[in-house]
Amino acid sequence: EDKVVQSPLSLVVHEGDTVTLNCSYEVTNFRSLLWYKQEKKAPTFLFMLTSSGIEKKSGRLSSILDKKELFSILNITATQTGDSAIYLCAVVIQGAQKLVFGQGTRLTINP
Amino acid sequence: NAGVMQNPRHLVRRRGQEARLRCSPMKGHSHVYWYRQLPEEGLKFMVYLQKENIIDESGMPKERFSAEFPKEGPSILRIQQVVRGDSAAYFCASSPIQSNNSPLHFGNGTRLTVT
Numbered sequence: 001e002d003k004v005v006q007s008p009l010s011l012v013v014h015e016g017d018t019v020t021l022n023c024s025y026e027v028t029n030f031r032s033l034l035w036y037k038q039e040k041k042a043p044t045f046l047f048m049l050t051s052s053g054i055e056k057k058s059g060r061l062s063s064i065l066d067k068k069e070l071f072s073i074l075n076i077t078a079t080q081t082g083d084s085a086i087y088l089c090a091v092v093i094q095g096a097q098k099l100v101f102g103q104g105t106r107l108t109i110n111p
Numbered sequence: 112n113a114g115v116m117q118n119p120r121h122l123v124r125r126r127g128q129e130a131r132l133r134c135s136p137m138k139g140h141s142h143v144y145w146y147r148q149l150p151e152e153g154l155k156f157m158v159y160l161q162k163e164n165i166i167d168e169s170g171m172p173k174e175r176f177s178a179e180f181p182k183e184g185p186s187i188l189r190i191q192q193v194v195r196g197d198s199a200a201y202f203c204a205s206s207p208i209q210s211n212n213s214p215l216h217f218g219n220g221t222r223l224t225v226t
Contacts, residue, residue: 004153006153034214034215041219041220042115042202042216042217042218042219042220043154043202043217044217045214045215045216048214088153088154090153090154096167097142097144097159097166097167098144098156098159098167098169098170099146099154099156099215100156101146101153101154101155102153103151103152103153104151104152104153
């Protein structure tokens with residue numbers, strides 16, 4: 001069965017800290033990996049990763065994929081209270097029109 | 112250019128009633144996906160539809176749940192005889208083509224509460 005596992009499940013840090021969120025996967029036919037941020041409503045798209053070792057960056061957020069070790073990390077530097085959210089990792093299966101999601105990491109940034 | 116629109120935002124039903132959730136895809140999109148999110152969990156795939164066709168319903172419970180995407184109008188996710196365990200957030204996403212090459216963008220969801 002295709003599986004995506006995120007860690008930690010919950011993380012509380014102070015504003016200004018740097019955090020690293022982890023996502024590992026075991027799937028039959030990997031195509032790409034996606035990161036989403038979910039506040040109170042819809043998950044909003046952050047990154048799509050297809051190739052190993054190429055860092056994607058957007059402001060204070062960055063992400064990288066390791067297809068040999070089957071994991072991805074999402075880094076957030078100089079965290080702000082607005083970064084508080086659930087961060088979801090999802091894998092796209094080749095040939096299937098669906099995403100397999102991890103259970104999410106709930107990140108709380110305290111002022 | 113409106114995104115994926117879902118309604119209602121919140122829906123309360125008593126056990127045994129029917130719930131109908133609607134999803135209007137982005138303009139020009141003909142593919143719709145439904146996902147369910149239970150409390151403190153990630154999203155789980157339910158069904159993938161194109162106009163007038165169900166392509167993949169491997170994530171749909173075998174009973175009480177059905178989905179359609181008619182030629183005209185929104186996609187509908189229908190849950191008959193709801194039970195407490197159906198309480199969840201139901202998200203819809205759409206794409207213009209098969210989604211493998213582009214990320215899915217989700218609507219704001221319908222939060223179903225069964226009392």
